[in-house]
Amino acid sequence: EVQLVESGGALVQPGGSLRLSCAGSGFTFSSYAMSWVRQAPGKGLEWVSVISGGGYSPQYADSVKGRFTISRDNSKNTLYLQMNSLRAEDTAVYYCGRMHYMDVWGKGTTVTVSS
Amino acid sequence: DIQMTQSPSSLSASVGDRVTITCRASQRIDNYLAWFQQKPGKAPKSLIFAASSLHSGVPSNFSGSGYGTDFTLTINSLQPDDFATYYCQQSHSYPFSFGPGTKVDV
Numbered sequence: 001e002v003q004l005v006e007s008g009g010a011l012v013q014p015g016g017s018l019r020l021s022c023a024g025s026g027f028t029f030s031s032y033a034m035s036w037v038r039q040a041p042g043k044g045l046e047w048v049s050v051i052s053g054g055g056y057s058p059q060y061a062d063s064v065k066g067r068f069t070i071s072r073d074n075s076k077n078t079l080y081l082q083m084n085s086l087r088a089e090d091t092a093v094y095y096c097g098r099m100h101y102m103d104v105w106g107k108g109t110t111v112t113v114s115s
Numbered sequence: 116d117i118q119m120t121q122s123p124s125s126l127s128a129s130v131g132d133r134v135t136i137t138c139r140a141s142q143r144i145d146n147y148l149a150w151f152q153q154k155p156g157k158a159p160k161s162l163i164f165a166a167s168s169l170h171s172g173v174p175s176n177f178s179g180s181g182y183g184t185d186f187t188l189t190i191n192s193l194q195p196d197d198f199a200t201y202y203c204q205q206s207h208s209y210p211f212s213f214g215p216g217t218k219v220d221v
Contacts, residue, residue: 047210
């Protein structure tokens with residue numbers, strides 16, 4: 001069964017850092033681009049970032065560019081999102097997904113940025 | 116950047132109704148358009164990719180159409196499990212973007 005499981009969400013103070021992980025299973029992880037999407041409380045979906053299967057050419061939303069870094073370790077079938085200089089507006093459920101068009105989604109991990 | 120709009124923002128329907136949701140892109144995106152369904156407190160579920168291709172396991176009462184800038188998600192004979200919020204997403208140009216969503220309720 002194809003599965004994605006996110007982890008790493010937490011309560012963090014403004015200006016702090018956090019690293020999210022997304023573990024993939026049931027498919028050849030390195031063959032697929034992987035994405036991050038977030039959803040603030042009561043709001044719609046917001047695309048965050050994508051990275052190619054080989055870990056090249058990361059792309060970011062303007063709202064996170066320069067603060068977030070997407071990466072992957074194909075030997076561990078794991079996708080990461082390093083989040084620095086966190087702001088209150090980064091509070092959201094963060095989902096990882098397979099491919100540019102998110103054919104498979106994880107259940108999400110919650111990030112709360114608050115003092 | 117490409118802006119995605121959806122109409123209507125919400126609609127009321129009954130079981131058995133035919134429902135149509137429209138998604139419009141601010142620039143041409145060919146067929147790089149996906150549709151998702153989300154229920155409260157749950158992760159989104161993928162329905163359609165490449166504007167009109169159904170993902171495996173998606174009921175056949177869902178269909179998608181369109182090319183360029185205008186796209187449609189149609190739900191034929193609405194079922195109780197179909198009451199949810201629907202989002203479109205373009206993956207033609209970075210940064211990718213989602214529509215604001217359409218809530219389908221009773």
